[in-house]
Each structure stands twice: as C-alpha cells, then as structure tokens.
Amino acid sequence: MTETTTTDKPKRLLSLDVFRGATIAMMILVNDPGDWGHIYAPLEHSKWNGCTPTDLVFPFFLFMVGVSVIYSMESKKDTLPHGKLILKALKRMVILLIIPWVTQLIFHPDGGLAHLRLPGVLPRIALVYFIATVLYLKTSQKTRDWILAGALIGYFIIMTCIPVPGAGYANLEPETNMGAWIDRLIFTPDHLWRESHTWDPEGLLGTIPAVATALFGIRVGTWLKRKDRDDQLKTVWLFTYGIRAVIVGLIWDLFFPINKALWTSSFVLYTGGLATIGLALTYWLIDVQGNKRFTYPFVVFGTNAIAAYVLSGFIPHYMGMIKIGGHSIYQTFFAPYFSPVNASLVSAIFTVAILWLVMWVFYTRKIFIKI
Template sequence: MFNWYQRYAEAILSVLPAKRLLALDALRGLTITAMILVNNPGSWSHVYSPLLHAQWHGWTVTDLIFPFFIVIVGMSLQLSLQRQNNSGNIAVIKYAAVRSIKLFALGLFLALFYYNFRDPAYNYIEQKLLTLRWLGVLQRIGLVYFFTVLIVLYCGTRGRIGWLIGLCALYLAGMLYLPYQDAQGNQFRGLLEFGNSFAAWLDHVVLGASHVYYRSATPFAFDPEGLWSTLPAISSCLAGVLMAQYLQSERTLVQKIRGLLLFGVVAVWLAELWHMGLPINKSLWTPSFVLLSSGYCAIALAVCLWLCDVKRWRLWSAPFVVFGANAILFFMFAGVAARILMMISVGDTSLHGWLFSTVYQPLFGDYNGSLAFALSFLLLSYLLMHWCYKRGYIFKV
C-alpha cells in the first residue's frame, strides 16, 4: 500500500518546477482543503465545535482558515511579482485589476447560483437577484489582492510595514471613535457588538440590509466580509508579503524557520494578551485577529518548511498540492456542487438532506455521519481535481 502511495505521490511532485516552494503549495492545499471540509457538513445541526466559527468574540481553528488563505495570497503575490519585475507597474496593475474583477464576478456567480425547486412560490428575481449579497469570500480576496498589489508596487519594506500598521490603526480609529446612529436617532460609538459597530452601520447604510450575510442582525445588518473590515484584511495580506520577503532573504533555511517560529509565537502571545482589551473577532477582522491569524500562519509555514525542506518528508504533501494547484477551481466546484445537492429534490427534502438522513446518519451517527459526509465530499472533489492536475488544467483568473 505504501509503495503504491509513494509512486503516486512522486508522480504528482515530479511535475513541480525545481525552484517551486513546496511548503507554500502544501500550506495552500491544506488551507483550501480545510475550508471545503468545514463548509460542507452533512448537517449544520451536528458539527463538532472545532469545525464551527466562534459565535462572536474569541476563535476556533475554523476561524483561522480564511485569514490563512489571505496571508498565502500575500506570499504568492510577492513571489510572483518578483518574476514580473520587467513588466512595468502599469501592466502589473492592469493584470491585477482584471484578476480582481474576475474573482469578484465569480463570487457574485456563486451568490446567484441557487433556485428553490421545492417551493412553487419561490421567486428567483425577488428572493435572490434583488437581494444579492454583494460581498463574500472571493470578493474579499479580489479587493484585498488588488490593493495589496498597489502597496507592494509603490512601497518598499518600510512602507509596507507602515501600511500594515496604518490600515489597522485607521480601522481601529473608526471602530472606536467614529459616531453613528440608527433609524430611531440613537447615537453609538466604540461598540464591537453583533449588529452594532461602526463596521455594521457602514455595511447597513452602503450595501443595504438585503444585500449582506447577517440580514436579521439588529440594529444594523452587516457582512462578515464587509467594507470596513477589508482594511485589516489587507494588513493580513501584507503580513504574507513580508513573510515571503523574509523567505527571499540571504539567511539559511534553518534561520528562516526559526525566525518564522519566533514571530509566530510572539504574535500569538501578543494577540491573546490584546484580546483582553481588543477582542479577537473574525467577523470584525479586528487587528488582534490579524496578529493571531498571521502568527499561526507563520508557525504553520515553518512546520511545512521543516517537513518538506529540512527533513525531506514530502510525500504527505502530494494530495494537498493537487488541491492547492487549483484552489479557485476547487472552491468554485465545491460551491456549485453543494448548491446542486441542495436544489435537487428527493421527496420532501433535498438530495443533500436525503443522503445524510438515509446513508450517513444511520451508518455513522449524528456527528460522525455529518463529518463522514464532509470527508466524502472532499474525496469526490479530489478525484476531479486530480484529473485536472494530471492533464495540466489549472484554472487561473
């Protein structure tokens, strides 16, 4: 069995360019795999707590997944811009703008890709098109990517650090000191509550209560990938840029790993201390959350570097390389497939609900059955991603 897997993994890794940073590919694959795993349980009523987001302040392992991806975007950006340094800034900006628009459009497509066939009174135009959620995961990646490109092109290391800190400071100043009011004229300032913060007010006023994720939040509907929290999300991406710069330095590999570990441990420690004054909160993307998630991402990257490039234990990474190579295609496929499972009717329920209640729940129980459903979804996704990888089809935006 091991010999088969060894041959299989070596075949996957052999097509990677010699100078490719395998640790980063593996971390990207691990991150997108975790993202799809937590997004597709058999039943949201039966999910182990580490696979759920924190209810509000605080964090779980699941809360680290999306910021990991944002940090990795920053690392990849720095490495790719080094290869494009002869293209000129205007050409790079145009390329980044097109990529950002495509990512934003793909996010809107996923938001619109649903129809409730089980409800004869369902009105797609009123209940989906006219209540389109403007922002989301892919939209945030697109916005963060574009503005990070601008900063990286026109600022050196000190400027990038300055922007990272400055964006967090600007965000925090708005959250703590800018006044806002609800429809009844009640004045607020400095709140970090669910549905009551400057970020929530801005989403409610600019995007509209019908076009955000938390539409029933009071007094302000808001989006966890909202407008104001995009500022510290750019800081997360800049943290990835700086990590990639550090990896490009003249230090030895062991020194780089030690440096990443030191930064990661100190960042997590400081974030947890800061949590007592400024809560760690993913939905608000607070600066303490930026520090925590960037620190853990640095630790994870250090571990991957140690495994792949120091110990030379590389075979484990092969499946994650497959997922990571087509991360956007994987995300899009998972989103479309999950929606199709919900749209297809089986009796008075969906195909998703029928599969869980008649196959996975009887076989494995409530929580294990829900997890087994998510793992099965991953396995089927892997078969498609492997087919694409084997044929050299990489979906790029």
C-alpha cells in the same frame, strides 16, 4: 480564466502549496457538513468573540495570498511595466467579484439582483489581492510595514473611539458597530448577509485589517525569498516572528477582542502569527528536510485553490439534488449508520474526497486554473 501548465509557471514553494491545500481542504470540510444542526464545536465559527480552528481558515488563506504575491510578482516586478501588472491584477479582481454574484443568481434566482449579497468571501479575497499587489509593486517593505501597523492601529481607533451614527457611541456589537453602519449605508440591508441583513461578516470596513493580513504574508514571503540567509535561519526567524505576533495578538485581545467577523487587529496578529508558525513548520519539513511523501494530496488542492473553492459551491449543491429511493445521499449512506454529529462529519469528508478527485483530474492533466 486561463489554463496553464507547469512549464509556464515560476518555481513554486512546495510547502506553500501544501499549506494552502490543507487550508482549502479544511475550508470545504467546514462549509459542507451533512447536517448544519449537528457539527462538532471546533468545526463551527465562534459565536462572536474568540477563535475556533474554523476561524483560522479564511485568515490563513489571505495570509497565503500575500506570500503568493511575492512568488508570482518578484521576477516580474523589475522586468515588466507596473501598469500592465496592475491591470492584470484588476482583471483578476473583477472576475473574483463577479463569480459569487453569478453563483448566487444561479442558486437563488428568486432573490434576483434586488437581494444579491455584495460582500462575501471571494469579494474580500478579490479586494485584498488587488490592494496587496499594488502595494507590493509600488512600495518598499519598510513602507508596507508602516502601512500594516497603521491599518491595525487605525482600525482599532475607528472601531473603539468614533461614535457610530444612530447608536451614539463606539461599540463592537454585531448590528451597531461602525462597520455594520457603513455596510448598511453603502450596500443597503437587502445586499448584506442573508442570515442578518443588518451586518455582514465580510463587510467593507473589515477589508482594511484583511489587507493587513495579506501584508503580513508579504512580509513572510519576502523573508523566505531572501538569498542572503540560510534555511535554518529563515525557519528560526519565522517561528520567532509568528510566536511574537501571537503573543501581541493575545495581549491586544484584552481590550480589542479577537473576532473573525470584525476582523479585529488582535485577530490579524493572532491568526497571522499562527499562519507563520504553520508555514514555518511545513517549510522546514518539506523544503528544508525534504519530507515530501505526504504532500501529494494537499498539492492537488493547493495548486488549484481558487478553482477548488469555486467548485465547492457547485458540486455539493448538485450532489444534494441526487435522490436514491427518494432520499438524499446523506440520508441514504450516512445518517442511518452513524451518530448525528459523526454522520455530518463523514458526509463532509466525503464531499472533500469528491472535490479532491475532481481536482486530481485537473492536476494529472496539468490543468491549473488561473484567474
């Protein structure tokens, strides 16, 4: 990791930082409830098919990875050797792969390497970031559009037409779909999601449509960076593109269900469309209309998104070890004064606030962690 200041960075899109910051805040909120047994339904993932607000968090982040590739790479693409840029992206990918594995060994030393979960949120971000960067550097936008379409259609064919070894037929069930079979074959059950060991919600095959989500973001970022279109036209195009993607995603949902765990093609279009609409709204309000008074809290998270996410795994863990009169912070300050679901929610908001204060210190000291 390196530390940089604002003088080292290219001009940022404020609406992107705000949108990313809001996404990170939501990610922390849903990942750290006070009591996992008492959670409001919108703050839980779908049981399988379908999409809750919580299911939007991860695809929104990958979408913004794609947009960010444009803003970080466009000025370098034509001036620096591509090999050097790819090597730097590879280094970032490796670091992002290692972080969650080290974290697991710290929090679950009894499991050791024998039960280390290899897939995960950060590993998927790492792979998607690297692949998206290479595609941006080495292909034209027209080629990337074809790759995006090919990834969605190809994934649909793989998941719905090719018989799964052992099951004998193509299916979209948790333990017997093609992605689950590939994960067991490559990673082995001991290195998959701890809740199952038979499949993983961030499995290897699902990386294909996840890359499509980032390519969706690259397409949107490319439009935002155009200098031959005014802001009003850009905004209209973003809303139109987003709405069309949502409609196509909902139609595709009829025979290839929207499903986050499988990262189905309909899920890519539906969430990518919603992310585009969300970014269009923030772009119009902030960068076009100049309404910036409410942006500060989100910018604090958005400018240090990966650092905030990594720390969200450590700080709540150690907060949970604090005892006051033999009781945890949750049992002392929240559970006695609220209903179970509200106590869980207020505790999660408290965790978001603590992490925000940490990131605020980084922000005020102009410390921006870049991996």
